[in-house]
Amino acid sequence: MKTPKWLVPTLYILFLLLPIYWLVSMSFKTTNEILGTFSLWPQEFTLANYITIFTDPTWYNGYFNSLTYVGMNTLLSVSVALPAAYAFSRYRFLGDKHLFFWLLTNRMAPPAVFALPFFQLYSAVGLFDTPIAVALAHCLFNIPLAVWILEGFMSGVPKELDETAYVDGYSFGRFFIRIFIPTIAAGIGVVMFFCFMFSWVELLLAKTLTSVAAKPIAATMTRTASTAGYELGLLAAAGTLTIIPGAFVIWFVRNHIAKGFALGRV
Amino acid sequence: MIDKTVNQRAWFLVLPVVVLVAFNALIPLMTVVNYSVQETFGNNVFFFEGVKWFEQILNSERFHASLLRQLSFTGIILLIEIPLGVAIALSMPKKGPWVSVCLVLMALPLLIPWNVVGAMWNIFALPDIGLLGRMINGMGFDYNFTQQPLAAWFTTVLMDVWHWTSLVVLLAYAGLSSIPDAYYQAARIDGASAWSVFRFIQLPKMKRVLTIAVLLRFMDSFMIYTEPFVLTGGGPGNTTTFLSIDLVKIALGQFDLGPAAAMSLIYFLIILVLSWIFYTLMMRNEEQ
Amino acid sequence: MAKITLDQVRHSYLDHPESPDDWALKELDVVWSDGGAYALLGPSGCGKTTLLNVISGLLQPSHGRVLFDDRDVTNVPSEHREIAQVFQFPVVYDTMTVFDNLAFPLRNRGIPEAQVKSRVEEIARMLDLEAALGNRASGLTADGKQKISLGRGLVRSDVNVIMFDEPLTVIDPHLKWQLRSKLKELQQEVGATMIYVTHDQTEALTFADKVVVMLEGQVVQIGTPEELFDKPGHTFVGHFIGSPGMNLLPCEIVDGFPSFLGHKVDIAQAVDVPADATRMEIGVRPEFLHFDSKGLPVDIVRVDDVGRYRIVEVNHKSHAIKLVTPENVPIPEDKGHLAFDLTKTHVYADGWIIN
Numbered sequence: 001m002k003t004p005k006w007l008v009p010t011l012y013i014l015f016l017l018l019p020i021y022w023l024v025s026m027s028f029k030t031t032n033e034i035l036g037t038f039s040l041w042p043q044e045f046t047l048a049n050y051i052t053i054f055t056d057p058t059w060y061n062g063y064f065n066s067l068t069y070v071g072m073n074t075l076l077s078v079s080v081a082l083p084a085a086y087a088f089s090r091y092r093f094l095g096d097k098h099l100f101f102w103l104l105t106n107r108m109a110p111p112a113v114f115a116l117p118f119f120q121l122y123s124a125v126g127l128f129d130t131p132i133a134v135a136l137a138h139c140l141f142n143i144p145l146a147v148w149i150l151e152g153f154m155s156g157v158p159k160e161l162d163e164t165a166y167v168d169g170y171s172f173g174r175f176f177i178r179i180f181i182p183t184i185a186a187g188i189g190v191v192m193f194f195c196f197m198f199s200w201v202e203l204l205l206a207k208t209l210t211s212v213a214a215k216p217i218a219a220t221m222t223r224t225a226s227t228a229g230y231e232l233g234l235l236a237a238a239g240t241l242t243i244i245p246g247a248f249v250i251w252f253v254r255n256h257i258a259k260g261f262a263l264g265r266v
Numbered sequence: 267m268i269d270k271t272v273n274q275r276a277w278f279l280v281l282p283v284v285v286l287v288a289f290n291a292l293i294p295l296m297t298v299v300n301y302s303v304q305e306t307f308g309n310n311v312f313f314f315e316g317v318k319w320f321e322q323i324l325n326s327e328r329f330h331a332s333l334l335r336q337l338s339f340t341g342i343i344l345l346i347e348i349p350l351g352v353a354i355a356l357s358m359p360k361k362g363p364w365v366s367v368c369l370v371l372m373a374l375p376l377l378i379p380w381n382v383v384g385a386m387w388n389i390f391a392l393p394d395i396g397l398l399g400r401m402i403n404g405m406g407f408d409y410n411f412t413q414q415p416l417a418a419w420f421t422t423v424l425m426d427v428w429h430w431t432s433l434v435v436l437l438a439y440a441g442l443s444s445i446p447d448a449y450y451q452a453a454r455i456d457g458a459s460a461w462s463v464f465r466f467i468q469l470p471k472m473k474r475v476l477t478i479a480v481l482l483r484f485m486d487s488f489m490i491y492t493e494p495f496v497l498t499g500g501g502p503g504n505t506t507t508f509l510s511i512d513l514v515k516i517a518l519g520q521f522d523l524g525p526a527a528a529m530s531l532i533y534f535l536i537i538l539v540l541s542w543i544f545y546t547l548m549m550r551n552e553e554q
Numbered sequence: 555m556a557k558i559t560l561d562q563v564r565h566s567y568l569d570h571p572e573s574p575d576d577w578a579l580k581e582l583d584v585v586w587s588d589g590g591a592y593a594l595l596g597p598s599g600c601g602k603t604t605l606l607n608v609i610s611g612l613l614q615p616s617h618g619r620v621l622f623d624d625r626d627v628t629n630v631p632s633e634h635r636e637i638a639q640v641f642q643f644p645v646v647y648d649t650m651t652v653f654d655n656l657a658f659p660l661r662n663r664g665i666p667e668a669q670v671k672s673r674v675e676e677i678a679r680m681l682d683l684e685a686a687l688g689n690r691a692s693g694l695t696a697d698g699k700q701k702i703s704l705g706r707g708l709v710r711s712d713v714n715v716i717m718f719d720e721p722l723t724v725i726d727p728h729l730k731w732q733l734r735s736k737l738k739e740l741q742q743e744v745g746a747t748m749i750y751v752t753h754d755q756t757e758a759l760t761f762a763d764k765v766v767v768m769l770e771g772q773v774v775q776i777g778t779p780e781e782l783f784d785k786p787g788h789t790f791v792g793h794f795i796g797s798p799g800m801n802l803l804p805c806e807i808v809d810g811f812p813s814f815l816g817h818k819v820d821i822a823q824a825v826d827v828p829a830d831a832t833r834m835e836i837g838v839r840p841e842f843l844h845f846d847s848k849g850l851p852v853d854i855v856r857v858d859d860v861g862r863y864r865i866v867e868v869n870h871k872s873h874a875i876k877l878v879t880p881e882n883v884p885i886p887e888d889k890g891h892l893a894f895d896l897t898k899t900h901v902y903a904d905g906w907i908i909n
Contacts, residue, residue, distance in 0.1 A: 006364075008357040012431075013371050019428060020374055022397055023386045038395040080282040087279035092270045099280065101545070104481065106291050108537040110489045110510050112517060113301075113530040117294035140290035143283055145482070149437070152474035156444055158643060160696060160724035186440040193373065193436070201379050203492065221379060232385065239382035246377030247370055254366040257440050451612055452645040456706060457633050457662035466647045 020243075026236035034232045049237035059238070062217035065131060066200065067245060069216065072135035073142060074195040078188070081146035086176075088147065089154035090162070100151075103144035115208045122209050133209040134216065138199045145198065146191045153187025154180075189256025196249045200242070217242060302527035319528035328512065329529070333536075336509040339419075340487045343426050347483055350427070351434025352476070356464070358439055369439075372432040384496025387425045391497075411498065415505035418498050422506055425493060430486070434479045441475035442468060477548040481541055488537055509533060556623040556714040556747065558586040558609060563618030565604055571616075578604045579615070580771040586715070586749065588623075591741045593762035594751040597794070601771040602751045606717050609749065611635045622714050638707025638716045642723045644699030648692040652683060655691045656705045663710075677709045680740060697729045704737075708744065715747040722757065734760060755795050767791050783839070784898060789905045792837050798865060798876050801843070803836045805901070812836050812901050815871055817850050821899050821909060831903035838899045840865070843877035845886060846893035853889055868892065 026034050027049055028042045037043070053059040087093070088100055118137060119128070127133040161183065165175040181188065203218040210216060221238050305315045323329050359365050375383075393399040393410045398421075402409040411417040449467050458466070491510035494500070500507035500515075507515075513533065517526035565579040574580065579601050586592055594602045607613035608620060611632035619628045627635050647655050656674045665673075678684045681701045686694060691702055700721055707716045718737075722730045738761055741748050750761050758765050759779040767774045767782065767790070775787035786792035792800030805812040810824030814836055827834070852868035852875065864879045868890070875892065879885060901909050 005357045006359070009354055009359075009368055012354050013368065016372065016375055016428065016432070018397070019386060019390050022390050023378070023382070026386065026389065034389060035395065038397075038400060040397070076286075080286060083279040084283040087276035090270060091273040091276035093272065093274050093276045096276075099284070101542070103283070103287060104541065105534075105538055106287055107482075107485050108489075108541060109295075109534045110491065110513060110530060112491070112510065112514050113298055113523070113526050114294045116523075117297035118290075120297070121290075121293050136286070137290055139286045143287050147283060148478050149475075152478055153440075153444060155474060156471065158724070160643065164724060184444070186443045190436055190440040194433075197373075197376050200377065203379065203381065218379060221381060232389065235382060235385055239378055239386065242379055242382070243374055243377045246373065250370055250373040251366065254369050257369060257436070258361060258365045258443055446643075448641040448643070448645050451632075451639070452641065452703070452706075454612075454632050455610070455637065455639055456659040458658070459662070462662070466649060470647075470649050 023236050024240050026232060027240045029233055029236075031232045031234075034236075046233070049233045050241075052234060053237055053241065058215070058220055059217075062215055062220040063241070063245075065210070065214050066206075066216040066218065069131035069134040069138070069206075069214070070196055070199045070245075072131065073138045073199045074192060076135065077139060077142040077146045077195045078191055081143055081150055081191070082181075082188075085147050085150035085154055086180075088151045090159065100147075103147055106144050107141045111204045115204055118205060119208050128209060129211045129213050131214045134206050134214065135199075137205045137209055138202060141202075142195045142198055146195055149191050149194070150184065150187050153184040157183050185256040186258075189253035192253050193246075193250050193257075197246055200246060298527045298530055300527075301523040302531050303524075305524050315524065319524045320532065323525060323529050323532055331504075332507055332509050332512040335505075335507065336488060339422070339490075339508055340484060342423055343430075343487050344480065344483060346423070346427055347431045347434050348476070348480060351431050351479065352438045352472075354431070354435045355438035355442055356468070358435075360443070369436070372435055375429050376432050378429075380492035381496050383425065383429055384493040387421065387428075387493075388497050391421045391425075413502050415502060418502060418506050422494050422497060425497060426487065426490070429493065430483065434483065437475050437479045438472060441472040445471050473548070477545065480548065481544060484544060485537055485541060488540075489533075557588045558715060558747065559619075559621040559624075560584045560605075560609070561619040561621060563608060563615045563620065565608060565613070565615040565617070578771055579608070582618070582773055584766065584773060584776070586747060589745045589747055591738070591761060591763045592747075592749045593758035593765045594749055594768060595753070595755060595758040595765050595794070596768035597753055600768045602753075602768055603719060604771075605768070606639075606719055606749065606751050609715070610637045610639050610717055612639075636710070636712045636714045638710065638713050640700065640703045640707060640716070640718045640721045642720045644696055644703055644724070646691040646694075646699045646702050648690070650691055651687065652678070652689055652691050652694070652702060653687040655702050656683075656709050659706050659710050673709055673711070677705045680708070680743070681705050681736070697725045697733050700725065700733065701736075704740075708740070708746070713746065715749060718748065718750045718752075720752055721750075722752075722754075730757075737761060755797075759795070767794070785900065785907070786837065787907050789835060789837060789902050792839065796839055796841075798840055798878075800837050800839045801875050801877075802902075803838075803873060803875070805834050805836045807834060807901070814850070815873070819850075819894050819899060820896055821894075821901065822897050823909060825901050825909045828903050828908065833904050835902045835905075836894075836899060837902050837907075838894055840876045840878040842895035842898035843875070843892050844879070844883070844895075845877075845890045847891060849891035849893040851889065852892050854886060857885060 025041055028045050028047070029039075030044060030046055030048070033039065033042070033044055088096060122128050122133045122137065127136070157180070161179065162175065165179055170179070201218075206216045207219040210219065217238065221235060302319055303314060303316055305318070358368055378386075390396045391398045391411050393403050399409060399411075409417050411421040445467065449471075450463070453463050453467060489510055490508060491514065494506055494508060495511050498506045500511045513526060513529050516529060517523070560582050563579060563582040564577060566577045568576050571577055582605070594605065596602050604613065608615045611627070611630060615628070619626055621627065622635065647658065650658070653674055656677060657670045660670045660673060674687075675684070678687055681704065683698070683701055683705065686698065691699065694702070703721075704716075707713060722733060725733055734757060737748075737750075741761075750758065752758050762779070764776060764778055765782055766776045767788070769788070769790045775782060775791050777787070782791055782795050786795070786800060789800070789802055792802070803814045805814045805819070807813070807825065807827045808818070810826070811821065812819050812825075812834070819836055850870055852870045855867045855869050855874070858865040862881055864881070864885065866877050866879055866885055868875050868877065877892070900907050
């Protein structure tokens with residue numbers, strides 16, 4: 001019997017959604033209920049967790065702070081990565097292979113021990129407790145990721161496309177924006193989402209480099225886990241809410257990732 | 267393959283990237299190297315100790331044990347997540363309304379902060395109050411991840427697969443989308459079977475993207491800390507104490523940053539070497 | 555090889571087309587005879603790639619039938635139509651050798667290995683790829699890869715038609731000529747029906763025995779290069795083919811003969827004006843105008859010497875006209891008179907020829 005192709009993604013999505021359902025249902029329960037009984041859906045349905053988040057400034061400011069530095073970082077990372085990836089993809093220059101690999105090495109160190117030096121560095125340049133600090137610090141791992149992924153996609157585009165465009169009279173800028181970028185749209189979509197995602201979930205540096213003014217949602221959530229014991233309901237509600245911005249981002253780039261753009265004819 | 271032209275001016279295109287990354291990389295790195303070769307007894311007084319910490323770490327049984335655990339864990343999840351991710355990407359629709367739905371739903375696990383992932387799976391997998399725990403016990407297995415090493419490993423692996431496979435799917439899917447239609451058309455005209463299309467068109471064209479997926483998953487799983495720590499705390503006992511968890515224990519437990527710094531550098535070098543091997547192996551056909 | 559018939563073919567990419575512009579292909583009735591070398595010529599967006607895909611089976615037309623040798627193949631998928639297609643950019647299987655690339659279509663059809671070998675070597679020889687057979691396909695230059703694409707089409711002995719979709723787009727200019735000649739040579743040697751889609755008139759005119767000119771989803775004219783040149787059936791053909799293109803002058807028809815701003819132009823035969831015609835034009839190629847003692851008075855604007863001939867731009871009451879004058883024919887200094895070749899001057903109503 002031939003299994004229909006859609007069965008595979010359907011089963012996978014169901015597998016993904018089960019724990020998420022669990023998370024969402026926890027967000028509508030009290031911590032007592034979560035730890036006390038097993039229930040498929042909230043026995044004592046409560047909005048208290050969400051109310052706390054929407055009314056307590058530390059919580060909702062946390063969201064805004066996080067969105068700020070994540071947004072800055074994503075735009076910054078993708079913008080500088082595009083020309084660099086183009087250079088790696090089309091040109092040979094002194095040290096290019098080593099530079100390329102070096103970029104990736106910046107993702108190879110466990111962050112724990114580096115937190116203190118980072119704190120010292122950003123304090124020294126006077127950026128402590130600003131969203132810019134986190135946005136810049138996250139460049140450490142997001143830019144290499146962006147460069148590597150974009151380079152991978154750019155290498156799939158034959159150089160003849162560039163040359164045909166020049167013969168047709170395009171300047172480099174026009175060629176890059178109107179022809180090249182649509183061709184690697186899938187890569188750009190994926191990179192934007194990944195930069196957003198990795199910056200959004202990064203906890204250690206975000207906590208280390210901020211204290212009050214720029215405190216991100218990450219810090220508030222870890223506080224929940226340690227100080228007041230385990231406020232699971234609150235944590236679950238916060239967790240549920242953190243999914244939403246990222247869902248927007250991937251929705252935004254969905255046409256880039258799927259076969260929205262065909263290989264453009266020059 | 268792209269025939270690259272030599273052009274030293276390309277450095278200007280790369281310069282912003284280098285500046286931004288190096289700013290964040292070099293100074294902290296130097297600081298850590300500094301710590302790794304010193305010992306302090308407090309009051310900001312440091313004594314140069316050379317390679318003492320490195321030797322200590324490399325010779326410790328504890329280090330060997332967590333390294334082994336780490337290698338096993340990473341090996342297992344790579345063997346599951348890469349093929350699974352590719353298979354799912356291949357079976358996803360290429361266009362139409364369901365594509366957007368699929369992409370959004372698949373992205374959800376990636377967006378949850380890692381401590382929440384650990385916490386939700388912790389409850390989810392508990393044998394008495396968690397859905398998964400009850401399901402498995404209900405099927406007749408004796409399952410309690412807080413007490414049984416095997417169950418703990420199973421849960422940790424399952425959690426990681428749940429959390430990260432979508433990364434592979436997204437990368438693979440984007441890679442597949444970039445293959446121009448003409449290749450599929452030519453294959454149809456040539457009378458190629460679905461397997462041939464996969465073997466001769468899809469897989470080769472996805473190679474770079476898959477390399478990135480493998481490297482990313484390798485590095486991130488090798489450094490994994492928050493999720494398993496919140497899920498099992500490294501236990502029961504130390505059966506799920508992976509390398510990062512061990513490292514933090516050492517860093518917190520000691521007054522001195524020396525051993526932790528040294529271990530970080532060793533850690534880094536291991537990942538570096540293994541990544542380089544992976545990278546070279548996967549890209550070996552490119553240079554001719 | 556086969557005769558291909560397009561019977562009342564129309565195609566729209568939309569589910570519910572309303573206006574004529576929604577149709578990528580308007581009514582088409584074309585016959586491509588067996589063994590012919592055809593060019594499908596037209597500007598970007600005129601529907602040539604759509605038409606190509608209808609013939610190859612990659613696209614099902616909204617209306618009409620496609621016949622191969624009187625066999626209705628409209629609903630037959632590409633892999634069973636026995637066609638070959640060479641695309642705009644080289645499509646090769648990077649991981650295979652050149653030999654395996656060429657052998658691929660045969661092996662997929664279960665042909666015995668010995669036959670595969672001999673056939674592949676034969677085709678490789680025809681395409682000057684023999685030396686490269688053992689190399690990986692990814693290492694070849696663009697023109698080498700296009701040859702492989704072509705080879706995969708030629709290697710099958712049951713191919714009905716080979717189609718080329720602007721195949722020289724990514725080839726280096728100095729190699730275009732070589733590859734073009736090779737294609738022509740192959741066409742004559744193998745006797746295959748070939749349809750060559752392009753927007754480049756030089757490619758079309760040098761390759762084809764017959765050219766099909768398309769504009770906005772319609773076939774505007776089918777003819778040999780000479781016919782297209784001497785008697786363009788549509789102002790578009792006159793303008794698109796030839797460099798410089800045909801001159802178009804607005805006119806009125808007086809007693810069956812065209813009159814350009816009061817000056818009567820002589821043509822071979824009197825014409826009847828169609829009832830609903832709104833725009834009448836005289837069309838004459840620069841090659842078919844010459845200076846004479848009497849005729850249309852013109853001012854000389856400029857002369858471009860391009861070697862064997864001169865392009866002269868002249869002016870009559872602010873209408874620019876171009877003519878091509880051979881090397882040794884004198885050109886008046888300031889003013890002159892233009893005479894029109896009787897048989898090569900045509901009259902067009904709303905773009906279509908009426909004489």
